[in-house]
Amino acid sequence: MKGLIWIVCLLSSLTYAIEPIAPIPQTLPYDPQKAALGQKLFYDPILSKDYSISCASCHKRAYGGTDGESVSVGIYQLQGNMNAPTVLNSTFNFKQFWNGRANNLREQALGPIHNPIEMGFSAAEAVSRLKKIPEYKESFQTITKRSLITSDDIADMIAEYEKTLITPNAKFDLFLKGKSTLSYEEQEGYNLFKTLGCATCHNGVNVGGNSFQKMGVIIPVKWDQKSSDRYALTKREIDKNVYKVPTLRNIALTAPYFHDGSAPTLKDAVKRMSYHNLGITLSDQESAYIISFLKTLTGKLPKTSLYR
Structure with missing residues (x-):
């Protein structure tokens, strides 16, 4: 199934090869039964130790x-140290989490459940709680054709639901397809986005999410040893302050910004990234143009989605 998704993305990229960004496809293949059960699990606090949060609490x-x-805040009001990445269009990411510790959505789905300061449940505890609910037990059995529920089954259902959370038909996607035009400000912003070098890291279907990059590659930023960057996984000095490049899809809706949520506004994020990663101090006018372009990346959830 993952292969089909990337074939669709590849075909889109080839069609719009002259641009660094490709439109989000209208739909992706998914299993409706699994997605329906995954949606139920996504919104149910049953998977958190104290019944206080669900996946939807942070997304x-x-x-x-x-x-x-x-x-984000987890069970018992415990505070994490990372900004919650968007779940929208996450199926297009080449890795999941800021440091890429999960290879796909199925691996990612179990991460928050098992994290002691997020949902705080072991695999065995999560399975045990679900098995006690007849409705869940029956739903899993109908799909998997067996009475046993596993943590992999839980991940499979949630990941299948998350595949449906794509946002096609953003103004910029329609522009790429020749179905809309950009305003002067939006076009100027896109031109700057390309010529200044933003598109070097933010490209493809998800306008990001397809590489790891250092925050502060030109002008360094202070390293936070508590942060879950690539160094936390590899212990290589070169990986300090290295994170998965975030998607810019729907970026106008996802403040505050960066891995630590330290940029309160889109203007602040644009100026800081331009300074630290491009070595450029943007004028207020240039920032305004780029923000105008970024707002055209806000898409619409498909009609098949029941995301609330």
């Missing part, structure tokens, strides 16, 4: 698939 529609907080 809300109103905030573009994030939670609007600098860092």
Whole structure:
């Protein structure tokens, strides 16, 4: 199934090869039964130790698939140290989490459940709780054709639901397809986005999410040893302050920004990234143009999605 998704993305990229960004496809193949069960699990706090949060607690529609907080809060009001990445269009990411510790959505789905300061449940505890609910037990059995529920089954259902959370038909996608035009400000912003070098890292279907890059590659930023960057996984000095490049899809909705939520506004994020990663100090006018372009990346959830 993952192969089919990337074939669709590749074909889109080939069609619009002259541009660094490709439109989001209208639909992706998915299993409706699995997605329906995954949706139920996504919104149910049953998978958190104290029944206080669900996946949806940190991935809300109103905030573009994030939670609007600098860092997320888990069970027993425990505070994390990372900004919640958007769940929207996450199926297009080449890795999941800021440091890429999950290879796909199935691996990612279990991460928050097992994290002691997020949902705080072991695989065995999560399975045990679900097995006690007849409705869940029956739903899993109908899909998997067996009475046993595993943690992999839980991940499979949630990941299948998350495949449906794509946002095609952004104004910029329609522009690429010749179905819309950009305003002067939006076009100027896109021109700057390309000529200044933003598109070097933010490209492809997801306008990011397809590489690891250092934050502060030109003008360094202070390293936070508590941050979950690539160094936390590899212990290589070169990986300090290295993160997965975030998607810019729906970016106007997902403040605050960066891995630590330290940029409160889109203007602040644009100026800081331009300074630290491009070595450029943008004028207010240039920032305004780029922000105008970024707002054209806000898409629409497909009609098949019941994301709330």
